[in-house]
Structures are given as C-alpha cells and as structure tokens.
Amino acid sequence: GAVVSQHPSWVICKSGTSVKIECRSLDFQATTMFWYRQFPKQSLMLMATSNEGSKATYEQGVEKDKFLINHASLTLSTLTVTSAHPEDSSFYICSAAPQSSTDTQYFGPGTRLTVL
Amino acid sequence: GENVEQHPSTLSVQEGDSAVIKCTYSDSASNYFPWYKQELGKGPQLIIDIRSNVGEKKDQRIAVTLNKTAKHFSLHITETQPEDSAVYFCAATPWALNFGKGTSLLVTP
Numbered sequence: 539g540a541v542v543s544q545h546p547s548w549v550i551c552k553s554g555t556s557v558k559i560e561c562r563s564l565d566f567q568a569t570t571m572f573w574y575r576q577f578p579k580q581s582l583m584l585m586a587t588s589n590e591g592s593k594a595t596y597e598q599g600v601e602k603d604k605f606l607i608n609h610a611s612l613t614l615s616t617l618t619v620t621s622a623h624p625e626d627s628s629f630y631i632c633s634a635a636p637q638s639s640t641d642t643q644y645f646g647p648g649t650r651l652t653v654l
Numbered sequence: 655g656e657n658v659e660q661h662p663s664t665l666s667v668q669e670g671d672s673a674v675i676k677c678t679y680s681d682s683a684s685n686y687f688p689w690y691k692q693e694l695g696k697g698p699q700l701i702i703d704i705r706s707n708v709g710e711k712k713d714q715r716i717a718v719t720l721n722k723t724a725k726h727f728s729l730h731i732t733e734t735q736p737e738d739s740a741v742y743f744c745a746a747t748p749w750a751l752n753f754g755k756g757t758s759l760l761v762t763p
Contacts, residue, residue, distance in 0.1 A: 582743070645690070645697040645698045646697050
C-alpha cells in the first residue's frame with residue numbers, strides 16, 4: 539500500500555517550453571501533496587504544498603508563476619514548469635499524505651528534468 | 655522554523671556491522687520523525703518513523719530512538735547488508751517535513 543507514482547520519470551525539453559509532471563496516489567486518497575526539488579548529492583527542498591481544491595502554498599523563493607501546481611482531485615496533483623530554462627534542470631519529487639495519517643508522506647519515484 | 659542537523663554525512667561499515675545515524679532538531683513542537691532511504695535516481699522510501707509519545711520503535715533490523723528532552727533521534731541498522739547502501743534522510747515535523755542533509759551509507763562485503 540501507499541504507492542505514489544510520477545509521470546514522466548524523465549523528460550528532456552528545449553529552453554522556453556513548458557513541462558507538466560503528474561503525481562498520483564494509487565491506493566489512497568491524499569488531501570495534501572507536496573512538491574520537492576533535489577539537486578545532485580543534496581537534500582530535498584520543499585517547493586510547495588498543495589491541498590485538494592485550493593491554491594498551493596509556495597515556499598519562500600519559489601516562483602508561483604513559474605511552477606504552476608494544480609491539485610484537482612484527492613489522487614492527482616500536477617506541477618507545470620513554465621518557460622523552462624537550463625537552471626530548472628533538476629530532480630523533481632512529489633509526495634502525498636494520506637487522509638488517515640496527514641503527517642506521513644509517501645514519495646513518488648521522481649522526475650528527472652533536463653532543459654537544453 | 656525547524657532546523658534538522660544530521661550526522662555523519664558519510665558512513666562506511668563492513669557487512670554485518672551496525673550503523674548509527676543521528677539527527678537533532680530545534681523545534682520542540684515537532685512530534686513526528688520519519689526516516690527515509692533513497693537509492694540513486696529514485697524517490698525517498700519511508701523505512702521507519704516514530705512519534706513523540708514513543709521513545710523507541712523497532713522493525714526487524716531497523717530501529718529508531720527518540721530523546722525529546724535532548725531533541726535528538728537516531729536510526730540504528732543492525733546486521734548491515736550491501737543492499738542497505740543508500741542515502742538516508744531524517745526529518746522532523748510539527749507540520750511540513752524538514753529534512754536533514756542526508757547520510758550516504760556504504761556497506762562493504
């Protein structure tokens with residue numbers, strides 16, 4: 539149980555294009571989902587917290603107009619990197635907190651984004 | 655906000671030995687302390703967690719201890735195996751997870 543999927547697992551795009559990453563909780567409902575960014579050999583940096591049906595809460599320094607988050611249902615959240623640039627290249631990981639245990643987070647496998 | 659310190663940053667042990675990773679936190683309101691294992695190119699996997707009303711929790715070869723007074727908690731892995739090699743992250747939260755910087759564990763045969 540407690541499986542979280544992400545799609546795609548990797549993506550390469552040209553500078554200036556937008557990329558959408560999906561995060562799904564497969565066997566549980568998640569009121570809250572989180573998006574993290576991880577640089578090589580570093581820890582996870584929380585980008586934003588999204589609650590189903592409401593606007594995401596962004597961490598300081600994260601541009602909400604660049605990283606669009608939509609949490610349309612209890613099992614799906616999407617992150618769209620708009621007008622991507624090479625500095626946006628990173629490993630993006632989502633997590634989901636079950637309704638039954640809201641402080642426990644289960645992570646997806648991550649999405650490797652490379653912007654050329 | 656919460657500040658989580660994790661030590662050591664790297665740890666090398668021989669197969670069969672024990673490994674201990676320690677974390678300290680600053681926010682006394684933190685009440686949930688998970689540990690994650692991350693293999694290269696993959697997302698973090700929850701391996702064990704502990705809540706503030708418990709001092710110790712064990713799951714087979716893995717155990718976590720919590721000292722709320724001293725604000726530190728530790729991960730103990732016994733009888734280590736090569737497949738335990740990975741990066742381990744601790745976290746603490748009264749709400750959002752605040753991660754330590756990770757410990758790269760290498761178990762050599």
